[in-house]
């Protein structure tokens with residue numbers, strides 16, 4: 001969005017940019033309508049004004065969307081990562097463990113994907129690379145039993161944070177959703193408030209289906225918020241806008257790479273500026 | 283919940299009963315509904331636009347049939363057109379022996395799983411598969427491929443401790459050939475289409491092992507980015523087919539149309555679950571209904 005004056009072409013460009021970001025139909029239409037309204041009032045409207053409009057609509061839609069982890073005192077804060085296949089749960093588990101360790105906390109990770117080929121080995125390799133304490137079961141073991149043991153071990157060893165990696169599952173499979181409920185039930189035998197945070201890990205390059213994923217995981221299991229991954233690609237992770245708009249689930253972290261440090265706390269301003277450019281750039 | 287596209291179109295075209303011919307004007311409202319349906323199925327907006335143009339051309343001037351409602355008539359035209367587009371090209375693999383297949387795609391799309399699914403399916407057709415582990419980055423990627431290879435009782439070549447992917451591929455190929463295997467599948471690491479260095483890597487791997495098939499494995503729920511992904515991978519390694527995975531979910535899969543339209547590469551297979559049997563050739567008619575939400 002440059003300094004050019006606005007014309008039919010640039011409205012179309014705007015529309016393209018908005019659709020390309022997977023914001024969804026509603027937000028896209030809203031931004032375009034506001035732009036057209038502003039254009040009627042001011043025919044001298046420039047690209048940067050349009051960016052400002054888009055930015056303000058987006059900030060309005062995302063108002064209240066920043067999620068933050070509040071750690072509990074005296075017992076491990078349990079963060080459970082769930083989501084569809086391949087979204088980035090295991091990698092995010094490792095990244096979070098790494099970040100908390102850097103922050104001076106004492107995290108532990110639990111490999112509760114006992115189903116997928118070499119899922120346990122994957123988290124084990126991360127934990128040895130990053131020096132993270134880990135509890136893992138055997139392939140084919142009951143994932144809830146591993147979660148139960150992990151909590152016990154975390155508590156006994158004085159860990160203040162427990163991050164649980166679960167198997168990928170499509171929201172459409174009810175038996176696999178039941179398995180998640182079981183993980184929660186056994187954790188609650190230790191601590192009624194656990195898991196303190198159930199975060200849905202959403203692949204940022206997916207389109208509108210991530211809204212459906214979030215809706216169903218939230219209805220069937222209950223979510224505290226989201227992590228959106230793979231934002232280092234060309235995709236803008238616009239699906240988070242649609243998800244927040246519909247479900248008001250806060251966003252906690254954004255993943256933008258495969259390295260352990262490629263995780264950021266989500267901030268509305270940073271996210272919106274990355275899309276529309278900050279004022280200085282425009 | 284949602285009003286189905288059929289209902290919407292029937293509604294949008296109800297005033298057409300008694301009209302003689304379909305025209306651009308009398309279809310406008312209906313085509314708007316079609317556009318909205320395509321966009322909400324994640325069809326790329328440019329592709330949606332050109333698709334609507336095509337449908338319009340097909341429709342304009344047609345007699346409004348007396349036997350069906352105008353809504354049903356236009357749905358049939360759209361469905362046929364979409365099925366035809368999605369089905370262009372063949373789902374057949376090259377008949378060359380040995381047959382070499384390279385799997386490429388973004389992170390987490392399903393390459394490793396699909397490598398094993400494909401090997402299992404073709405083993406039933408009499409091939410002797412050999413998997414080659416060319417992902418040296420993802421933690422335990424090699425273990426994962428070895429595990430699925432074991433599950434289908436197929437050998438797997440792996441070389442730990444070297445990052446030289448093209449060399450691994452070449453060595454895997456000669457080991458496979460020496461053991462008399464005639465289907466060699468190269469599983470590669472997930473990579474972004476904008477990661478030039480890693481794109482160079484698969485170009486070099488391709489140059490060295492000369493695959494007969496290069497399959498792009500894509501998550502069926504991918505959004506607008508699908509177009510850039512398919513385009514860039516196609517330019518880099520000349521895709522011969524696309525595999526849409528995770529179609530056991532409820533994603534509408536509009537990316538199938540986008541990728542097909544932009545690259546003209548046929549969609550060959552569908553992944554329909556986590557198990558190694560959950561694999562099928564691509565059915566354009568099913569995909570068309572899915573995209574249209576019917």
Ligand SMILES: Nc1nc2c(ncn2[C@@H]2O[C@H](COP(=O)(O)OP(=O)(O)OP(=O)(O)O)[C@@H](O)[C@H]2O)c(=O)[nH]1
Nearest residue numbers: 085086087088089090091168230255256257389390
């Ligand atoms: N580019 C990029 N890749 C990522 C990111 N997060 C994860 N990945 C990659 O995505 C792929 C899948 O990540 P995993 O962490 O294994 O995903 P998962 O959700 O645990 O997958 P399943 O357990 O199989 O359901 C891997 O290749 C990761 O390296 C990210 O933020 N950016």
Ligand SMILES: Nc1nc2c(ncn2[C@@H]2O[C@H](COP(=O)(O)OP(=O)(O)OP(=O)(O)O)[C@@H](O)[C@H]2O)c(=O)[nH]1
Nearest residue numbers: 085086389390391392393394395472528553554555
């Ligand atoms: N439900 C479902 N899951 C699938 C399908 N295909 C693959 N998966 C799952 O998707 C996840 C990612 O699959 P992988 O085969 O590891 O994907 P990949 O492309 O090799 O991932 P990277 O090597 O990290 O890039 C795993 O949990 C698989 O079990 C499918 O058709 N349906």
Ligand SMILES: [K+]
Nearest residue numbers: 195196197198
């Ligand atoms: K909670």
Ligand SMILES: [Mg+2]
Nearest residue numbers: 089090113119
């Ligand atoms: Mg995992």
Ligand SMILES: [Mg+2]
Nearest residue numbers: 393394417423
């Ligand atoms: Mg893989």
